[in-house]
Amino acid sequence: MSDKRQSEREFLASYDASQFDRPSVAVDVVILGAFAGALHAILVKRTEHPGLNAWAVPGGFVRMDESLDAAAARILSDKAGLEGVFLEQLYTFGAPDRDPRTRVIAVAYYALVDEARFQGIDTSDQLVAAARLDVPWPGETGGPVQCVNADGEPMPIAFDHEDILGLAVKRVRGRLNYSPVGFQLLPDQFTLRDLQEVHETVSGVGVNKDSFRRRMLASGTLEATGERQRDVGHRPAELYRFIRRSAV
Amino acid sequence: MSDKRQSEREFLASYDASQFDRPSVAVDVVILGAFAGALHAILVKRTEHPGLNAWAVPGGFVRMDESLDAAAARILSDKAGLEGVFLEQLYTFGAPDRDPRTRVIAVAYYALVDEARFQGIDTSDQLVAAARLDVPWPGETGGPVQCVNADGEPMPIAFDHEDILGLAVKRVRGRLNYSPVGFQLLPDQFTLRDLQEVHETVSGVGVNKDSFRRRMLASGTLEATGERQRDVGHRPAELYRFIRRSAV
DNA sequence: TGAATAGTGTCTATAAGACAATATCCC
DNA sequence: GGGATATTGTCTTATAGACACTATTCA
Numbered sequence: 416m417s418d419k420r421q422s423e424r425e426f427l428a429s430y431d432a433s434q435f436d437r438p439s440v441a442v443d444v445v446i447l448g449a450f451a452g453a454l455h456a457i458l459v460k461r462t463e464h465p466g467l468n469a470w471a472v473p474g475g476f477v478r479m480d481e482s483l484d485a486a487a488a489r490i491l492s493d494k495a496g497l498e499g500v501f502l503e504q505l506y507t508f509g510a511p512d513r514d515p516r517t518r519v520i521a522v523a524y525y526a527l528v529d530e531a532r533f534q535g536i537d538t539s540d541q542l543v544a545a546a547r548l549d550v551p552w553p554g555e556t557g558g559p560v561q562c563v564n565a566d567g568e569p570m571p572i573a574f575d576h577e578d579i580l581g582l583a584v585k586r587v588r589g590r591l592n593y594s595p596v597g598f599q600l601l602p603d604q605f606t607l608r609d610l611q612e613v614h615e616t617v618s619g620v621g622v623n624k625d626s627f628r629r630r631m632l633a634s635g636t637l638e639a640t641g642e643r644q645r646d647v648g649h650r651p652a653e654l655y656r657f658i659r660r661s662a663v
Numbered sequence: 664m665s666d667k668r669q670s671e672r673e674f675l676a677s678y679d680a681s682q683f684d685r686p687s688v689a690v691d692v693v694i695l696g697a698f699a700g701a702l703h704a705i706l707v708k709r710t711e712h713p714g715l716n717a718w719a720v721p722g723g724f725v726r727m728d729e730s731l732d733a734a735a736a737r738i739l740s741d742k743a744g745l746e747g748v749f750l751e752q753l754y755t756f757g758a759p760d761r762d763p764r765t766r767v768i769a770v771a772y773y774a775l776v777d778e779a780r781f782q783g784i785d786t787s788d789q790l791v792a793a794a795r796l797d798v799p800w801p802g803e804t805g806g807p808v809q810c811v812n813a814d815g816e817p818m819p820i821a822f823d824h825e826d827i828l829g830l831a832v833k834r835v836r837g838r839l840n841y842s843p844v845g846f847q848l849l850p851d852q853f854t855l856r857d858l859q860e861v862h863e864t865v866s867g868v869g870v871n872k873d874s875f876r877r878r879m880l881a882s883g884t885l886e887a888t889g890e891r892q893r894d895v896g897h898r899p900a901e902l903y904r905f906i907r908r909s910a911v
Numbered sequence: 912t913g914a915a916t917a918g919t920g921t922c923t924a925t926a927a928g929a930c931a932a933t934a935t936c937c938c
Numbered sequence: 939g940g941g942a943t944a945t946t947g948t949c950t951t952a953t954a955g956a957c958a959c960t961a962t963t964c965a
Contacts, residue, residue: 436727437685440757440768479684479766483757507755507770509688509731518727520688522755522768593840608916626954628918633953643963649915650962856943874927876945881926891936897942898935 438509438518442486443474443576445505445525445583446495448533449600449616454548454587456580457495457536458562458570465515466573470546470562472580474521487524494543495536501527501599506582513575525583527599546570550584550619557585587617595636598657604640606652607631686757686766690734691722691824693753693773693831694743696781697848697864702796702835704828705743705784706810706818713763714821718794718810720828722769735772742791743784749775749847754830761823773831775847794818798832798867805833835865843884846905852888854900855879 446457458470473494477486483504491497505523513519538544546562559577562570572580590596597613611627631637637655644651694705706718721742725734731752739745753771761767786792794810807825810818820828838844845861859875879885885903892899 437687438725438727439685440688477686477757477768479686480759482759483755483768504754506752507731509725509770511728511730520725520731520770522757606917623955625919625956629954644917646964647916648964650917650964652917854944871928873929877926894937895943896937898937898944900944 438520440477441474441519441521442477442483442490443472443521443523443579444487444490444494444502445472445523445580446491446497446533446536447525447527447583447587447600448530448545449613450530450533451547452616454550454584454616455533456546456548456562456583457533458544458546458572459494460542460544461573462542469571469573470544470576471573472523472576473543477522483522483524487522487526491526497526497528497532497536500532505579505586508575508579510575521579523579523582525586527587527596529600529602531602544570548580548584550581553619555585555588557581560584588619591617595634595657598636604642604654604656606644606654608652610655686768688725689722689767689769690725690731690738691720691769691771691827692735692738692742692750693720693771693828694739694745694781694784695773695775695831695835695848696778696793697861698778698781699795700864702798702832702864703781704794704796704810704831705781706792706794706820707742708790708792709821710790717819717821718792718824719821720771720824725770731770731772735770735774739774745774745776745780745784748780753827753834756823756827758823769827771827771830773834775835775844777848777850779850792818796828796832798829801867803833803836805829808832836867839865843882843905846884852890852902852904854892854902856900858903 448455457473459473461467461469461471473490475486475490475493477483481489484502487502487504488498491500491502502524505525507520507522509520511518513521533545536543536545544564546564549561549563551561552558559581561577562572562580564570587596591614597610597617600613600617601609607628610631611622611624614627615621636658638658640654640656642654644654696703705721707721709715709717709719721738723734723738723741725731729737732750735750735752736746739748739750750772753773755768755770757768759766761769781793784791784793792812794812797809797811799809800806807829809825810820810828812818835844839862845858845865848861848865849857855876858879859870859872862875863869884906886906888902888904890902892902
């Protein structure tokens with residue numbers, strides 16, 4: 416044991432950082448959009464073993480000098496070209512055999528983006544694709560989710576990424592109840608119906624229209640812009656904007 | 664790039680697991696109890712630099728062949744002698760400079776135990792102590808919490824562990840609203856008043872007694888045992904028990 | 912004018928807060 | 939009996955769901 420009276424400086428200089436085996440640490444980012452009646456996620460095709468040709472959540476190894484949040488933001492930018500979107504840590508997956516190569520601990524994040532940004536992600540090289548999520552459980556039960564491509568065909572998922580996607584869905588559903596998460600999935604201006612559709616898409620169940628309107632308007636997080644929809648073939652709805660809660 | 668046509672077996676055999684620098688991964692476990700009108704946590708005294716003589720959340724490095732959950736259970740058993748208690752992952756802390764020795768990513772867990780088990784933890788060697796948590800923010804605002812010892816004196820906290828403790832408090836407060844978390848902090852049998860006191864201790868605010876009783880009895884998670892308190896100096900209250908929800 | 916959806920008003924059912932009255936134990 | 943808390947019942951208020959009705963736009 417070291418001499419307790421030595422200074423902290425001396426101790427740090429003599430510390431042997433390599434004395435333990437260390438796992439690899441990866442950061443995976445679930446990029447979620449809510450539109451067309453379903454949740455969607457961005458997946459990347461694996462071009463290497465293990466799981467060659469299966470689809471995975473975008474990720475990468477954390478660098479020694481960057482925080483986990485910074486690693487997630489870097490992956491979001493590099494793999495999807497997204498900046499400044501909602502990004503939050505989800506869960507850390509650490510089963511010893513989740514990656515057959517070596518011990519990899521994955522810190523999962525999830526990002527929420529509006530439809531325009533989601534659809535704007537470059538998928539032209541066939542190695543990045545949007546997947547529609549098929550959630551086989553109600554409410555916040557939890558569990559893996561299935562992914563289908565634009566043609567409705569199931570997509571094979573690599574590693575434990577079905578579980579990561581499932582947990583992201585569970586988390587977003589949970590946040591709906593007490594947090595203005597819907598705004599992250601919408602553009603700056605939106606109608607109350609847009610907001611309701613996002614809530615229904617995320618939760619998977621329909622809500623009462625009148626009650627939803629009242630609740631949202633009473634929440635104090637919405638602000639009418641004074642503008643209205645255009646060219647909609649029916650009475651145009653008022654456009655609203657999210658107010659950042661200044662007082663917490 | 665590797666030849667995509669090689670088999671997965673061949674690829675795994677040739678994979679070089681040591682090609683990247685890897686951070687150390689630790690698991691820290693916040694052990695929480697709710698009694699005497701405050702939340703309490705178990706802390707251990709640091710006997711090494713950095714943070715010599717400061718107090719830290721019990722933790723240890725994850726082994727290469729154990730899951731994160733297993734590492735947390737091992738730490739809970741080794742440091743506090745606790746088995747079979749509620750244990751859940753909290754958050755992963757990964758700031759590059761959170762430990763001055765080397766890059767250490769900490770996967771934080773929190774455990775909830777009833778008062779008898781909490782008080783039963785061996786603190787006789789002066790290296791383990793119970794801390795009363797002083798939460799300086801309302802509701803689920805979040806932020807660091809202060810720790811005071813049995814004599815009411817502030818305890819210096821090592822690393823970013825004030826933040827870990829603060830996040831554990833925030834998480835437990837959040838779970839109160841939609842999850843039977845109070846039961847984890849109580850023994851098998853308890854009165855409605857016991858349950859109310861735990862809720863008030865965790866949340867930091869008083870609740871309406873009548874409404875609380877009705878809500879709990881209507882929740883379907885409580886079962887009357889038919890037994891009553893003994894030797895209490897007033898009308899004894901009925902004892903209840905938690906029913907595990909069989910149907911989800 | 913008609914189709915379609917936006918937005919308002921009202922009634923009812925449910926849950927929460929407040930408060931009073933009664934019950935039951937130990938001393 | 940007195941002190942203390944448990945338990946029940948009722949009234950009031952706030953919110954959610956249901957439904958009817960009016961408003962506004964484009965084709």
